[in-house]
Each structure stands twice: as C-alpha cells, then as structure tokens.
Amino acid sequence: MYALPAAPPPAPRRQLFVGTALACAAATTFFGGLIALFVRFRQEALSVTEGEWKPAAAKVPEVPTNVMLLAFLFIGIFAQWAVYAARRQHKGGTALALGLVALLGIAVLNSQAFVYRQMGLGLGDGTYQTMFYVVTGAFVALLIAGLVFTVVAAFRYLGGRTSEREIISAHAMYWYFLSAMYVVLWFVVYVTK
Amino acid sequence: MTTIDPHVTGAGVDHVDAHSGERADGLLASVADWITTTDHKKIGRLFIGSSLLLLLGVAALGVLLGIERIDATDAMLDAGAMPQLFSLYRLVLTFGVVVPFGLGLALTIVPLQLGARSLAFPRLAAAGFWAWLLGTGMVIGSIVANGGPGGGDEHMVQLFLVSMALAVVGLVAAAGSIAVSVLTTRAPGMNMRRVPLFSWSALVYALGLLLALPVLFGVLVLLFVDHRNGRSTFGGNVGIAGWLRVSASQPATVLYAVPVFGLLLETVATATRKRLPMRGVGLIGIGLVGTALFAGVAQVDAGLSRDLIDLELGDALREIVPYAVLNALPLLGGVVVLLVFLLAAAGRPRIQSPLLFSFFGAGMVLVGLLGNAVYHVGDAQLAGTVFEEGAWIYVSYGTVIALLGGVVYWGPKIWGRSIADKKVLPLALLGVLATILASLPYYIAGFADQLGDTAAYPDYSGPSELWNTLVAVGHGLMALTVLAFVGLAVQSFTKGERAGDDPWDGQTLEWATSSPAPADNFADVHVISSAEPLLDLKPARSEGAA
Numbered sequence: 001m002y003a004l005p006a007a008p009p010p011a012p013r014r015q016l017f018v019g020t021a022l023a024c025a026a027a028t029t030f031f032g033g034l035i036a037l038f039v040r041f042r043q044e045a046l047s048v049t050e051g052e053w054k055p056a057a058a059k060v061p062e063v064p065t066n067v068m069l070l071a072f073l074f075i076g077i078f079a080q081w082a083v084y085a086a087r088r089q090h091k092g093g094t095a096l097a098l099g100l101v102a103l104l105g106i107a108v109l110n111s112q113a114f115v116y117r118q119m120g121l122g123l124g125d126g127t128y129q130t131m132f133y134v135v136t137g138a139f140v141a142l143l144i145a146g147l148v149f150t151v152v153a154a155f156r157y158l159g160g161r162t163s164e165r166e167i168i169s170a171h172a173m174y175w176y177f178l179s180a181m182y183v184v185l186w187f188v189v190y191v192t193k
Numbered sequence: 194m195t196t197i198d199p200h201v202t203g204a205g206v207d208h209v210d211a212h213s214g215e216r217a218d219g220l221l222a223s224v225a226d227w228i229t230t231t232d233h234k235k236i237g238r239l240f241i242g243s244s245l246l247l248l249l250g251v252a253a254l255g256v257l258l259g260i261e262r263i264d265a266t267d268a269m270l271d272a273g274a275m276p277q278l279f280s281l282y283r284l285v286l287t288f289g290v291v292v293p294f295g296l297g298l299a300l301t302i303v304p305l306q307l308g309a310r311s312l313a314f315p316r317l318a319a320a321g322f323w324a325w326l327l328g329t330g331m332v333i334g335s336i337v338a339n340g341g342p343g344g345g346d347e348h349m350v351q352l353f354l355v356s357m358a359l360a361v362v363g364l365v366a367a368a369g370s371i372a373v374s375v376l377t378t379r380a381p382g383m384n385m386r387r388v389p390l391f392s393w394s395a396l397v398y399a400l401g402l403l404l405a406l407p408v409l410f411g412v413l414v415l416l417f418v419d420h421r422n423g424r425s426t427f428g429g430n431v432g433i434a435g436w437l438r439v440s441a442s443q444p445a446t447v448l449y450a451v452p453v454f455g456l457l458l459e460t461v462a463t464a465t466r467k468r469l470p471m472r473g474v475g476l477i478g479i480g481l482v483g484t485a486l487f488a489g490v491a492q493v494d495a496g497l498s499r500d501l502i503d504l505e506l507g508d509a510l511r512e513i514v515p516y517a518v519l520n521a522l523p524l525l526g527g528v529v530v531l532l533v534f535l536l537a538a539a540g541r542p543r544i545q546s547p548l549l550f551s552f553f554g555a556g557m558v559l560v561g562l563l564g565n566a567v568y569h570v571g572d573a574q575l576a577g578t579v580f581e582e583g584a585w586i587y588v589s590y591g592t593v594i595a596l597l598g599g600v601v602y603w604g605p606k607i608w609g610r611s612i613a614d615k616k617v618l619p620l621a622l623l624g625v626l627a628t629i630l631a632s633l634p635y636y637i638a639g640f641a642d643q644l645g646d647t648a649a650y651p652d653y654s655g656p657s658e659l660w661n662t663l664v665a666v667g668h669g670l671m672a673l674t675v676l677a678f679v680g681l682a683v684q685s686f687t688k689g690e691r692a693g694d695d696p697w698d699g700q701t702l703e704w705a706t707s708s709p710a711p712a713d714n715f716a717d718v719h720v721i722s723s724a725e726p727l728l729d730l731k732p733a734r735s736e737g738a739a
Contacts, residue, residue, distance in 0.1 A: 017376050
C-alpha cells in the first residue's frame with residue numbers, strides 16, 4: 001500500500017444538483033427529438049399540394065395555453081423564492097414558495113387536461129393527432145416528475161433537513177428547464193401549430 | 194454527504210452483518226446480496242458478466258447468419274424471419290453487449306480511479322442494470338415470439354418496443370451515475386486535467402450516452418403509440434428497423450467505443466512506467482471521438498453525394514460540414530489518440546496482455562472508423578451494401594477485445610487474483626483474427642455490391658461463398674475467444690495466483706488500495722498533486738528504470 005497523504009473530509013460537491021442538470025440535459029434531447037419529428041412531419045404534410053396537417057375542425061384553445069405560459073413564469077419566480085428563503089433558513093417562506101410551485105404545477109396539469117378535452121382529438125385519428133399527444137404527453141410526464149420533485153423537496157426540507165439546501169436549488173433548476181421546454185412546446189405546437 | 198467522505202453509511206457498502214462484520218452465509222443470502230447490492234464493483238461485474246453471456250449468443254447468431262448468406266439462393270432459415278434475426282443481431286450486439294460492457298467496466302473502475310468510496314447514485318446504477326437486463330431479455334423473447342422489427346405478432350411487436358425502451362432507460366441511468374461520479378467525487382487535488390485517462394473516456398462516453406439515448410427513447414415512444422393505434426406514420430412493423438437502425442449503426446456506434454481509447458492510453462502509460470507524453474492532447478483526442486454522439490442525437494447518417502464536385506459552394510458545404518462532424522471528427526480523434534500512443538510507445542513499453550488487448554481492440558475500431566468514413570463517400574457507391582456491416586463489426590468486436598483487456602488489467606483489483614499473461618495473450622490474437630475474418634470480407638463484398646442486412650443478394654462477380662464463409666468462421670472464432678476467456682477468467686480469478694496490490698506497477702489511485710478492493714474502496718481520502726499520483730511516490734523505480 002502506498003503512503004499517499006490523507007486529506008480532511010472534502011466539501012460537498014453538489015451531486016444532486018449536477019445529477020439534476022444532467023437529467024435536464026438528457027430530457028432536453030428526448031423532448032427536442034420529439035419536437036423535431038413533429039416539425040418534420042408537419043413540413044412533409046404541408047409540402048404536398050393541398051396537404052393537411054392539423055384537422056381544420058381541431059381548434060387550439062388559446063386562453064389555457066397562454067395561461068400555462070404565464071403560470072410557468074410565476075413558477076420560476078416561486079421556485080427561486082424557495083431557494084432564497086432556504087438560504088436564509090426561513091422555513092415558512094420555503095414552505096409557502098414550494099406550495100405555490102406545486103399549486104401552479106397542478107394548475108398547468110389541469111389546463112393541459114382542459115386543452116385535451118376541448119380539442120377532442122383521438123390518439124389514432126391521424127399523424128397530427130399522434131404527434132400532438134406524444135409531444136404534449138411527454139411534457140405532462142416531465143411535469144408530473146416535477147411535481148413529485150417538489151413534494152420530495154418539501155418533505156425533506158420541512159422534515160428538518162434544513163441544511164440540505166441543494167435539493168431546493170436542484171428543484172428550481174428543474175422547473176426552469178420545464179419552463180424553457182414549455183416555451184418551445186407552446187411556440188411549435190400551439191402557436192405555429 | 195459525498196461519496197468521498199471518510200465514513201460511509203449505506204450507499205456503496207456491501208451487505209455486511211452490522212454486529213459481527215462478517216458476510217452473511219448461505220446461497221440465498223448471497224443471491225439476495227447480489228440482487229440488492231449498491232456496491233459499484235458488483236453492479237459493474239453484473240453488467241460485464243451479462244454482456245459477455247449475451248456476446249456468446251450473438252456470435253452464434255452471427256455464425257448462423259453467415260452460413261445463411263453463403264448461398265444466396267438456398268435458404269436454411271425461414272426467409273420471413275430474416276429481418277427479425279438481422280435486427281436481433283444488430284440490436285443485441287450493440288445495446289446488449291458493447292454498450293453495457295463499457296458501462297460495466299466504467300462502473301467497476303471509475304470510482305476506484307477517482308479515489309472515491311462509492312459511486313454517485315449507486316441505487317440508480319443498480320436499478321439501471323436490472324432495467325437493462327429485464328428489457329434486453331424481453332427484447333430477445335419478443336423477437337423469438339415473432340415480434341420485433343418486421344414481426345408478425347402485433348402484441349410481441351409492441352412488447353419489443355416497450356422492452357427496448359426499458360433497456361435504454363437502464364443504460365441511461367447507469368451512464369448518469371458514472372458521469373455524476375466523475376464530475377463530483379474526485380479526490381482532493383484531482384482537477385479535470387488530472388482525471389485518469391480511462392475515467393476521462395468514461396465521462397465522455399457517459400455524457401454521450403446521456404444525450405444520444407434519450408432521442409432513441411423518444412423514437413421508441415412514438416413507434417409504440419403509432420403501432421398501438423394501428424397507424425403507419427412510421428412504416429408499421431416493417432418500418433421499425435429503419436427508425437432504430439441509426440442508433441445501432443455507423444457512425445452512432447463509434448460513441449460506444451470511446452472507453453477503448455482511454456484504456457489504450459492508460460495501459461501504454463503503465464507499460465512504459467512513464468508519464469504519458471502530451472497527455473492533454475490525448476484527452477482532446479478522446480473527446481473528439483466522443484463527437485460521434487451527434488449522429489445519435491441528430492439521428493442522421495450524413496454522406497457525400499456523387500456529384501459533390503459539381504455543386505455550388507453553399508450546397509457543397511451543406512454536405513461537407515455534416516459529413517466532417519459525424520464521420521471525420523471521430524476518426525480524427527482516433528488518429529490523435531493513436532499518435533499519442535505511438536509517442537508513448539517510443540518509451541519501450543513492457544509487453545503486457547492488457548496493452549496488447551487494448552492496442553488490437555483500438556486498431557480494429559480505427560479500421561472501422563476509416564471504413565465508416567469511406568462508406569459515406571458517394572463515389573465509393575457503397576450505400577446499402579455489407580460494407581457498413583463490416584465497419585460496424587470492426588468497431589463492435591474491436592471494442593469488446595479492448596474491454597476484455599480492461600478485465601485482465603483490473604481483474605486483480607476486482608478479484609484479488611490475476612490471469613497469467615502467457616495464457617491470455619493467445620486469446621488477444623485469436624480475438625483479432627476473429628474480428629478481421631468477421632469484418633474484412635464484408636469490406637470486399639461491399640465493393641462487389643453484396644446487400645447488407647439481408648441473406649438474399651444478387652449474384653456478383655467474386656467469390657461470394659468464400660467471403661461469407663470467412664465471416665461465419667470469424668463469428669465462430671469470436672464465440673470461441675469469449676468462451677475461452679470466460680473460462681480462463683473464472684479459473685484464474687477463483688483459483689489463480691494471488692495478485693499484489695499493484696501488480697502492473699500502476700500510476701493511478703486504484704492501485705493504492707488493497708487487492709481485491711474493500712467494500713468502501715479506501716481507508717483514507719487521498720490528496721493528489723499530479724495525474725499520476727503513484728508515480729510521484731516511486732520516481733526511482735519508474736522513470737529512472739526506463
């Protein structure tokens with residue numbers, strides 16, 4: 001055995017934060033790939049003379065989709081508020097901020113369900129319908145993962161592990177990522193359709 | 194708590210009786226221990242062992258397909274099953290053997306090289322292994338039951354897609370664990386420039402997988418939804434093979450060979466007992482090979498058209514730039530690593546079996562990279578021929594050979610015993626012969642227009658029977674190589690000569706702990722002040738001796 005110099009315990013290196021960042025990067029290529037295929041199929045459908053992509057009868061309800069965009073703006077603010085409060089050991093503020101993130105996340109989920117109901121599309125009715133549900137469904141799955149993350153972060157932090165602020169920062173980063181993804185989704189699927 | 198803290202509780206520690214400190218006895222306890230383990234060395238070994246078993250099956254399938262191709266007019270196997278068999282062969286060799294083998298070796302060794310007590314997120318890595326194993330098992334089962342690409346059973350086709358997605362998720366989970374480990378659990382003093390070469394290649398590899406495989410997962414989700422709803426946007430069951438092919442063919446598969454180049458530089462540095470010259474250039478070279486990830490992310494296969502010379506500059510650049518990024522950059526990276534290797538080899542390395550395995554393996558991968566660059570040149574007129582299959586086999590089998598060298602190299606650290614050089618060296622040569630026989634004839638047959646991924650091909654001017662016979666023999670030899678290697682490894686690692694803590698006169702931190710490494714790797718956290726911390730302690734023996 002070699003006599004290498006021993007070291008004192010090193011400072012924590014934010015494994016959860018780095019892990020979340022890598023998970024966000026992986027989810028970006030996953031979601032990006034789906035969006036790219038949506039755009040590709042749309043381009044192919046519209047390149048044919050009198051080609052149809054989105055069924056004429058299917059109207060995108062603009063109010064809920066725009067409200068969702070606004071909700072993500074506030075989610076970002078509240079997630080960062082949680083980080084701010086946690087840094088100051090302000091348990092009440094952290095709890096309130098995380099609660100608001102969860103509340104708005106559920107509201108977004110509800111809005112998405114409303115959009116599905118309003119559009120009334122069948123999953124297997126056509127290429128647009130399939131692509132629409134897969135792209136928005138993938139986002140819903142990521143959103144649900146975000147809500148689980150919020151609940152876990154809240155339980156851990158409020159359960160007394162207030163020194164573990166890293167999870168609050170990682171949580172905020174994940175919601176920023178979701179917000180960015182929604183902006184892309186909103187523009188490609190709901191605006192340019 | 195981080196994984197390099199001095200006291201580890203739970204994660205990364207083997208299942209040991211809390212009171213007596215003795216390992217629980219009994220077969221059942223042992224099985225339970227392996228199933229629930231969070232020890233990175235065990236998770237890595239599970240990956241390695243499973244992928245080697247799968248390799249035996251794949252090589253046997255390669256023999257069958259080779260025999261089937263000897264006579265294009267006489268079918269031995271069911272002609273309707275051929276697309277499924279070719280898909281099984283390609284997907285299992287790529288995602289059942291090459292990728293998990295590299296991940297397994299990285300999971301086993303990287304934390305030791307970093308001076309860490311355990312892996313980051315070990316439970317994630319363990320879950321990744323079981324997801325991959327279950328997914329791969331169901332992929333094989335579903336294809337056997339008439340599912341998979343081109344399959345006739347609707348439910349089995351869907352099961353194949355779900356299983357494939359599960360396997361991909363498992364691989365991504367393990368890759369994530371490795372990447373986070375390299376980024377966060379390095380010993381004090383080990384900045385990114387001092388990361389051991391194999392760990393650096395493992396980081397490039399893991400990040401590449403993390404970015405490329407989720408795109409494949411997205412494609413699988415779309416294929417499943419499309420198929421489940423009776424749609425044919427993606428070409429139905431017949432179209433599945435085309436959509437999955439990009440991730441399991443050149444140049445995307447070059448990414449899966451990245452650890453080979455880290456291993457090559459690591460073993461040559463050890464064999465010369467000197468610091469690796471131009472180490473930074475070597476790190477850049479490994480990174481350049483990793484640019485093959487763009488093919489997996491973009492899901493494209495960029496080539497140069499035949500009329501390139503007649504195109505306007507703008508149009509020509511639109512072909513040249515993607516070609517250069519997807520095909521030429523990884524090749525350039527491989528050449529850079531080779532040059533660093535040659536520079537190091539000028540220091541008269543000792544001939545050791547790990548060095549030969551990794552040298553031969555990397556050589557095969559480089560021939561595959563070169564073949565890939567040629568395949569995508571339009572004037573070569575190789576599109577759709579077996580030439581691509583030849584390049585893919587070069588890369589895949591080359592990777593396997595090099596990684597077998599990794600098992601020989603780090604075996605003492607894992608099992609505490611070593612394989613005798615004289616016994617294992619012939620297997621390196623046999624592996625190279627097998628790879629060349631299984632690949633090179635397809636390079637020639639490709640120029641003679643033998644079609645790829647099918648047993649039926651038009652009669653061409655050339656000894657088609659000879660080429661296809663040689664390929665079948667090559668796959669058979671590879672199966673033999675793996676079988677002999679596994680037998681020798683089991684014998685040596687259970688009853689072989691006990692190895693010392695540093696049997697190769699190594700340079701990196703894994704050789705500073707006992708052999709086999711204890712459950713939590715190191716008694717103390719070490720401080721390092723160079724990329725070769727052990728060489729700092731033995732300058733007289735190493736640099737002076739050279």
